[in-house]
Amino acid sequence: MTRGEVRLLRVFPERPGGGNPAPIVADADGMSDAEMQAVARAYGHESGFVIGTPEGFDLGLRFWVPNHEMEMCGHATVGAVWLLDRLGRLPRDEVKVWTRSGPVTARVSGPTESRLVEVTQDEGVVEPVSDDGVAAVLDVLGLSAEQLAAAPVRNARTSRVKTLVPLRSMEILDGLRPDFSRVEEVCERIGSTGLYPYAVESAAGQVFRARQFPRSSGYPEDAATGIAAAALCFGLRENGWVGDGPIRVKQGQAMGSPSEILLRFRVGGIWLGGRVHVG
Template structure:
């Protein structure tokens, strides 16, 4: 016998910049009774880059599972920020330091007012020079478009991204991503996606402007990627030697439908080394949707 269930999904924009723009995520609360198959079905029907499913946890304050439209993912920065920022706005979080359980372990969450920050791990850097030409080709750029003395590098603080430093915003704007080639590269290096960026010096308080292409996860381009902004902040500190522990990362400005996002990354430095980091921002509720889920009760 089949039974239809109506699943309520909150649509929240994370990393909003002055309450505008941001990256939309689906958030499903009270998801304890949903199976992995059902969560995947809901995420596919919602269609956003990630949907978070919030359940009770015996080892943390909440358990979060993340699904893109086509697969489960270990961590998602913007869906985490959306979830915990909204919980604070609902007055369901009184503490400033809480935890989330994921399929990849427990992570710390820090609340500052309505801003939510998610813990990421100390960075790991991997040389991808052997595939540099292929990476550049996948974005439609040349070696001369890159910053000098700034290598194309894979950085992992929980998820893997390849960071590509380009000279200016004009180059960043005019990228021509080849999704098939980006998927091939992502499969080879087990990436979420490519994260091209450029440094900013226009006195607007932001350190870098970025784009994220993750077709392997059905993400053609994303407006705000907390799990990529973390690696970028580490790259800026460790490789480009920008001696600061707080970075403001802009993303989403050059999407087909622009949705500028602001991601704040705070590094924990010990004797010149990054021990861990927090990436965060604010989430804003945009709408509520209902998904019809058909369950077999036999």
């Protein structure tokens, strides 16, 4: 690969054609901020850039969306590690990764044709949203209080704060038509980087459906959001809705890009992961 060459991947696909598109540059050392942002703007998606290895790490990653740089992006990390593994450039199956939000561990497992990539996130922090904040969230999403499930609206974070909005059904979730012109204002008001409404698909199977409406990324909705899914798991645990077993978060169905994020609690945090296809 040459410096600045972009590989388009689809990360967390539930089936072919699904997942979140992720432009990845495996040789980004020396690229300027403007050049990185130009890639994200050209593709219209969160983009990952492998940079020179900082001391004490196996690789370094930077992330851009069309509007700004991000400190951490779960699906772009998964995509970048998968690509380096495919290119034979991953030094081992478990690596320490530098990001602007702090170090994460990534690991790959499984047969070559269907590698699973997982990334760590630290223990989540879950906090209440004020009554006024909840009212603003419901208004921007076009919801009534009666459409909420029997759990609080909460802010949760591992790397970034996401607002968890529990809904009574997947039909309500799929039917959401937010007022996108006001999402940024409401997120700023409640200290969030995105609204993450969700519903139960299978309580026994610990399967949940979600949608992500980011605060100011430069696009209205995300097909798969690993950081939000990780935050959701800690909110679900606060609800008493999940145990220690694996959790699946499905996203992107309403966009025609079905995705599935696999999550497992670990001591001190959580693993988030999934599969990757070439875009």
